[in-house]
Amino acid sequence: xxxxxxxxxxxxxxxxxxxxxxxxxxxxxxxxxxxxxxxxxxxxxxxxxxxxxxxxxxxxxxxxxxxxxxxxxxxxxxxxxxxxxxxxxxxxxxxxxxxxxxxxxxxxxxxxxxxxxxxxxxxxxxxxxxxxxxxxxxxxxxxxxxxxxxxxxxxxxxxxxxxxxxxxxxxxxxxxxxxxxxxxxxxxxxxxxxxxxxxxxxxxxxxxxxxxxxxxxxxxxxxxxxxxxxxxxxxxxxxxxxxxxxxxxxxxxxxxxxxxxxxxxxxxxxxxxxxxxxxxxxxxxxxxxxxxxxxxxxxxxxxxxxxxxxxxxxxxxxxxxxxxxxxxxxxxxxxxxx
Amino acid sequence: xxxxxxxxxxxxxxxxxxxxxxxxxxxxxxxxxxxxxxxxxxxxxxxxxxxxxxxxxxxxxxxxxxxxxxxxxxxxxxxxxxxxxxxxxxxxxxxxxxxxxxxxxxxxxxxxxxxxxxxxxxxxxxxxxxxxxxxxxxxxxxxxxxxxxxxxxxxxxxxxxxxxxxxxxxxxxxxxxxxxxxxxxxxxxxxxxxxxxxxxxxxxxxxxxxxxxxxxxxxxxxxxxxxxxxxxxxxxxxxxxxxxxxxxxxxxxxxxxxxxxxxxxxxxxxxxxxxxxxxxxxxxxxxxxxxxxxxxxxxxxxxxxxxxxxxxxxxxxxxxxxxxxxxxxxxxxxxxxx
DNA sequence: CTGAAAGCGCTAACAA
DNA sequence: TTGTTAGCGCTTTCAG
Numbered sequence: 001x002x003x004x005x006x007x008x009x010x011x012x013x014x015x016x017x018x019x020x021x022x023x024x025x026x027x028x029x030x031x032x033x034x035x036x037x038x039x040x041x042x043x044x045x046x047x048x049x050x051x052x053x054x055x056x057x058x059x060x061x062x063x064x065x066x067x068x069x070x071x072x073x074x075x076x077x078x079x080x081x082x083x084x085x086x087x088x089x090x091x092x093x094x095x096x097x098x099x100x101x102x103x104x105x106x107x108x109x110x111x112x113x114x115x116x117x118x119x120x121x122x123x124x125x126x127x128x129x130x131x132x133x134x135x136x137x138x139x140x141x142x143x144x145x146x147x148x149x150x151x152x153x154x155x156x157x158x159x160x161x162x163x164x165x166x167x168x169x170x171x172x173x174x175x176x177x178x179x180x181x182x183x184x185x186x187x188x189x190x191x192x193x194x195x196x197x198x199x200x201x202x203x204x205x206x207x208x209x210x211x212x213x214x215x216x217x218x219x220x221x222x223x224x225x226x227x228x229x230x231x232x233x234x235x236x237x238x239x240x241x242x243x244x245x246x247x248x249x250x251x252x253x254x255x256x257x258x259x260x261x262x263x264x265x266x267x268x269x270x271x272x273x274x275x276x277x278x279x280x281x282x283x284x285x286x287x288x289x290x291x292x293x294x295x296x297x298x299x300x301x302x303x304x305x306x307x308x309x310x311x312x313x314x315x316x317x318x319x320x321x322x323x324x325x326x327x328x329x330x331x332x333x334x335x336x337x338x
Numbered sequence: 339x340x341x342x343x344x345x346x347x348x349x350x351x352x353x354x355x356x357x358x359x360x361x362x363x364x365x366x367x368x369x370x371x372x373x374x375x376x377x378x379x380x381x382x383x384x385x386x387x388x389x390x391x392x393x394x395x396x397x398x399x400x401x402x403x404x405x406x407x408x409x410x411x412x413x414x415x416x417x418x419x420x421x422x423x424x425x426x427x428x429x430x431x432x433x434x435x436x437x438x439x440x441x442x443x444x445x446x447x448x449x450x451x452x453x454x455x456x457x458x459x460x461x462x463x464x465x466x467x468x469x470x471x472x473x474x475x476x477x478x479x480x481x482x483x484x485x486x487x488x489x490x491x492x493x494x495x496x497x498x499x500x501x502x503x504x505x506x507x508x509x510x511x512x513x514x515x516x517x518x519x520x521x522x523x524x525x526x527x528x529x530x531x532x533x534x535x536x537x538x539x540x541x542x543x544x545x546x547x548x549x550x551x552x553x554x555x556x557x558x559x560x561x562x563x564x565x566x567x568x569x570x571x572x573x574x575x576x577x578x579x580x581x582x583x584x585x586x587x588x589x590x591x592x593x594x595x596x597x598x599x600x601x602x603x604x605x606x607x608x609x610x611x612x613x614x615x616x617x618x619x620x621x622x623x624x625x626x627x628x629x630x631x632x633x634x635x636x637x638x639x640x641x642x643x644x645x646x647x648x649x650x651x652x653x654x655x656x657x658x659x660x661x662x663x664x665x666x667x668x669x670x671x672x673x674x675x676x
Numbered sequence: 677c678t679g680a681a682a683g684c685g686c687t688a689a690c691a692a
Numbered sequence: 693t694t695g696t697t698a699g700c701g702c703t704t705t706c707a708g
Contacts, residue, residue, distance in 0.1 A: 053685035056700040077409035256622040284594040285623040391701035394684040
């Protein structure tokens with residue numbers, strides 16, 4: 001009662017096994033009569049071609065690896081769901097791999113596993129790949145798309161939002177609403193996103209001749225963001241009246257800390273701006289002003305780039321940077337202060 | 339430069355291809371000398387056995403399908419991450435499938451895809467399977483574990499929390515803190531979880547001779563939960579002083595609505611209890627009292643049950659129900675009222 | 677313990 | 693358009 005093979009169908013339909021294969025192969029030539037006979041037998045037996053066997057010969061598994069660090073930040077499940085739905089339309093499915101960024105040895109293992117499954121492509125969501133790992137994938141002919149991260153290695157394709165500009169926009173808006181004691185709880189500055197957003201922040205301040213009250217690396221980690229916030233408010237008279245945070249996930253913690261630990265009001269005492277615009281940011285409890293990552297466009301570009309890389313052996317790497325708008329909500333003043 | 343095969347390794351090591359296979363096959367007999375020769379050549383060529391080719395002969399793809407409705411409710415990304423990490427230890431990886439519960443035809447397609455990939459097992463997270471779909475999987479010899487859902491069909495294995503008891507506990511606690519006008523925004527009552535939690539609520543009320551102020555199905559959907567909340571507070575003098583909500587995801591929306599639409603205080607005016615204990619519930623902005631789903635134990639049981647089903651052709655279905663504690667937080671009074 | 681050979685389910689030449 | 697045949701990369705008898 002287990003596997004039904006093309007041969008079973010062929011026998012039942014009284015045709016050759018390759019005829020069965022053809023009716024299930026896109027763009028193969030079969031007469032309508034033949035196709036009907038085969039389809040009928042196939043339906044009766046509930047036959048479906050074995051993708052894995054097919055992959056052996058076509059060299060395509062129709063599996064895309066999604067490598068991701070963790071799913072706690074709502075941005076990633078959201079991306080995962082959207083990527084998966086988009087890839088399904090193209091006949092691919094996502095095999096999930098978790099990679100902690102800390103150990104090169106662990107990273108090696110993840111690449112081992114990727115290769116084991118003969119994935120057709122890799123989407124690395126906010127994880128970096130060392131040069132040697134990228135090389136291994138290239139040798140195995142597995143294309144890589146970096147999603148929401150970029151690296152010095154220009155041969156790697158990536159899709160990001162305009163992080164520098166986003167950081168700048170957020171900061172200039174805070175200045176425009178009258179804030180003068182600005183602080184930044186940055187994303188991990190070892191990553192492109194964290195670094196560029198922080199640079200945008202600094203650039204805007206410099207432009208207006210303002211010195212930052214503090215810049216602390218939150219490393220995209222809530223605990224560290226909480227600690228950073230406490231530090232910012234510990235050197236009193238110079239405590240911030242506005243904080244730009246490296247992503248929404250940390251911004252929630254920053255806001256909670258400002259409100260429930262410091263006993264301050266948002267935005268009356270402190271304005272807060274995040275980055276990403278995850279669904280949670282729009283919920284009334286946080287109502288967070290934030291720089292939107294245009295996730296749908298980013299997904300589109302990622303898929304397009306990846307498909308290109310898969311289908312075209314000599315495709316050039318794609319480098320896409322998409323600008324996102326500043327979404328104004330209740331965590332900042334909506335008008336100038338003075 | 340693409341695929342390195344066992345034959346390449348064999349030639350390089352000056353041994354037979356089957357020797358290579360053996361050194362990479364758990365429990366095959368190879369001499370240490372042979373193994374070393376092979377491993378050396380394999381390392382130099384960066385060879386890894388092709389799981390897909392192996393699957394053809396072993397009948398095992400080392401792929402587990404996770405079928406899930408959506409990832410917006412934090413409970414699911416959390417479960418996905420934990421399942422994935424646990425399965426990795428056993429040498430399996432997760433291929434993700436999204437299934438909207440609405441159309442039987444869509445569901446058929448998902449099962450088609452599952453079969454295409456020759457998955458070794460299915461974890462259906464909070465999605466139901468019609469009898470015919472379950473049958474198709476059984477015919478293909480693909481075991482199924484229902485995660486956080488159960489069905490009338492006793493031949494299906496499942497792992498759930500003690501939903502009836504959880505609903506009862508939550509409700510009795512609300513009564514103990516002095517609430518008398520209790521309402522329930524239920525989970526979708528067409529699902530086992532939604533129905534059983536609602537029944538626990540009703541049972542507790544009856545036990546204390548209290549009539550519910552209202553019971554409205556929120557269908558595990560935030561928009562509907564918001565609407566339900568508004569309805570509950572529209573028939574004034576009889577508005578609730580406590581709401582038990584079918585899961586945390588909806589409870590956040592209920593709380594937001596109570597606070598920001600109704601202008602009421604939680605817990606002073608209205609107590610709220612959720613279900614799940616997702617990470618977000620512990621964040622200060624919500625600080626939600628909730629019935630914990632013991633997710634780690636549920637995951638453990640799911641994996642154990644699934645592995646059993648996979649490895650043992652005639653394994654009996656597992657039915658596991660795990661009790662979870664009520665986690666007291668700030669959305670309810672911590673002491674009796676009077 | 678090792679190598680030769682068969683075959684998993686499929687696609688892709690190649691003839692007919 | 694169809695059937696025949698030869699593998700894809702691997703595991704697993706079967707001899708030795």
